[in-house]
Amino acid sequence: MKTFDAIIIGAGQAGAPLAARFAAEGQTVALIERHLVGGTCVNTGCTPTKTMVASARAAHVARRAADFGVDIAGAITVDMKRVQARTADVAGASRKGLEGWLEGLDKVSLLRGHARFEGPDRIALGDEILTAGKIFINVGGRPTVPDIEGLADIAYLTNSDMVGLDRLPEHLLVLGGSYIGLEFAQMLARFGAKVTVVERGERLIGREDPEVSDAVRGFLEDEGVTVMTGAECIRLSRDGGQITMHADCGGDTRTATGSDLLVALGRRPNTDNLGLEKAGVTVDKRGYITVGSGLETSVPGIFALGDCNGRGAFTHTAYNDYEIVAANLFDGESRSVDDRIAGYALYTDPPLGRAGMSEAQAVKAGHRVLVSSRPMSNVARAKEKGETAGLMKLVADADTGKLLGGAILGPGGDEAIHAVLNLINMGATAKDLQWAVPIHPTVSELLPTLAGGLSPAG
Known part of the structure; x- marks a missing residue:
């Protein structure tokens, strides 16, 4: 011993x-x-x-x-x-x-x-x-590999396999519309593959607020990625070199066919x-x-x-x-x-940076919330870079004014979000952020404007 x-x-x-x-x-x-x-x-x-x-x-x-x-x-x-x-x-x-x-x-x-x-x-x-x-x-x-009908009979990929892939799939089916699946979906589409994302929920990255999910779906579809949401009751089959994913709940059958399958359903x-x-x-x-x-x-x-x-x-x-x-x-x-204050990023392009609570999480936690949101097309730096997809959003407590959360989906969003994350960690209020003097032209410069535009949700 x-x-x-x-x-x-x-x-x-x-x-x-x-x-x-x-x-x-x-x-x-x-x-x-x-x-x-x-x-x-x-x-x-x-x-x-x-x-x-x-x-x-x-x-x-x-x-x-x-x-x-x-x-x-x-x-x-x-x-x-x-x-x-x-x-x-x-x-x-x-x-x-x-x-x-x-x-x-x-x-x-x-x-x-x-x-x-x-x-x-x-x-x-x-x-x-x-x-x-x-x-x-x-x-x-x-990687989580759930018990899906037909999956055991198919040679599928996980994120571990994808990072070692030295060939380009003809058509990649991605099962799972969250962080891992969406990052690989976009990068493979940019490498030249056809890509279809199949998500069982009603929208992509379901933990985010709907406008964030919609914006991510929008720029992925603009780049040629096919997105299928609400695809429950999935089963899989292979016919020769093709894999078919069937989503056939409630009598409405939808299918997606591809050459390769990435299972990205969590960890x-x-x-x-x-x-x-x-x-x-x-x-x-x-x-x-x-x-x-x-x-x-x-x-x-x-x-x-x-x-x-x-x-x-x-x-x-x-x-x-x-x-x-x-x-x-x-x-x-x-x-x-x-x-610990939650903070993370989705590394699509543009990336999503998240700090603290989403609007839905803040409401669920019992806060009366103030929210402020602006499209990235309002940001000079985004227009200059020709990358105006996305948005910025702040969430604050209506009673105390304290910042509760923020999302930046746009160029440099994974870096710019740290301004919000640090302020939440400090217990800062929206007023503290509103009177900051940001550098122009940057993505972060819109944050004080957002703070000044907070209003009741809905």
């Missing part, structure tokens, strides 16, 4: 920095990784997908060059093998850099293999038993086969590890960070989980995950 001060299962975006913090405090750490260091973000998520998004945007801008008075001779073509090679290089460099850093840390033992609990303070790794007073679970998640935690029951760690009905405000599980001394705890499914929330745990363990603080 080998004894450590801490055992961390998973070298993702929370596990790796936490190992370094323990080492910096002079404590020994076993950091166990069964697959690739860096987790989803570095290997199959943020890093490779945003690299591919950049390639897709380059093709799109080149095709639009004439709109800006720039002539490019010949047709614009995409070499998918080179796109994939560049993607692999960028992701591989990130992973190697992280591995080198971890392997160079004194007191950190980077171990390979599948970890399983043998008790609340014991981990089996192959034939070895490791023990520690504190154990941290950072095992991430994987599930990698908490099965960890032996959690031997440690007494509680999970919910979806397999997420239940945690308190300090991210400790039902068992004292065992913590769950990142995608597996159901408290956030992003790299930045996983890293913030690390920050909370480290601050509480080493800095004498009482940080809580319950205090």
Whole structure:
């Protein structure tokens, strides 16, 4: 039996920095990784997908060059093998850099293999038993593959497969109209594939307010993406080289046929086969590890960070989980995950940046809301760039004036939204934002105008 001060299962975006913090405090750490260091973000998520998004945007801008008075001779073509090679290089460099850093840390033992609990303070790794007073679970998640009629008989793709794809599908069917599905839908359309998005809900990205969903659908359709919503009761079939998706509820049958199928229906935690029951760690009905405000599980001394705890499914929330745990363990603080303000982005082009609550979420939470919205066609910078699709929106509490949320769907929306996110974190009011003096010409300069135009919803 080998004894450590801490055992961390998973070298993702929370596990790796936490190992370094323990080492910096002079404590020994076993950091166990069964697959690739860096987790989803570095290997199959943020890093490779945003690299591919950049390639897709380059093709799109080149095709639009004439709109800006720039002539490019010949047709614009995409070499998918080179796109994939560049993607692999960028992701591989990130992973190697992280591995080198971890392997160079004194007191950190980077171990390979599948970890399983043998008790609340014991981990089996192959034939070895490791023990520690504190154990941290950072095992991430994987694509959800639901039980859909006919799916088991079809060779389908997930986001993990897409980042390694070095060919262009003739016609990609995307099952799922949310963040992962829409990013791949647009980029593959820009690479030259036909794309059909099939969404079971009544609109795309259903967690967003309707005007945001409608705007995203509008610019995707303008780029040639076919969108089918309200497609419940789905079944799949293959006839030779073609895959057909049938949506036949209520006697109304609609079909979509393509050469390839991407299943993008969300994520599930990698908490099965960890032996959690031997440690007494509680999970919910979806397999997420239940945690308190300090991210400790039902068992004292065992913590769950990142995608597996159901408290956030992003790299930045996983890293913030690390920050909370480290601050509480080493800095004498009482940080809580319950205090975290939601923020995220959808990396279509233009991107959507979201901070805090949507209008619907604010109403559901019991707020009397004020809202303000303007089309991106009102923004000088967007007009100058020739990218006027989208909108900007603010949500505030009618009683206190405090900012509750915002959305920026437009050029640089993923960056500009941080002005709103930071103000919400500070507890600022709409008046605080209204009297700021923004830089012209920028996307952010419309935010004070929005703040001054807040009015009751409806």
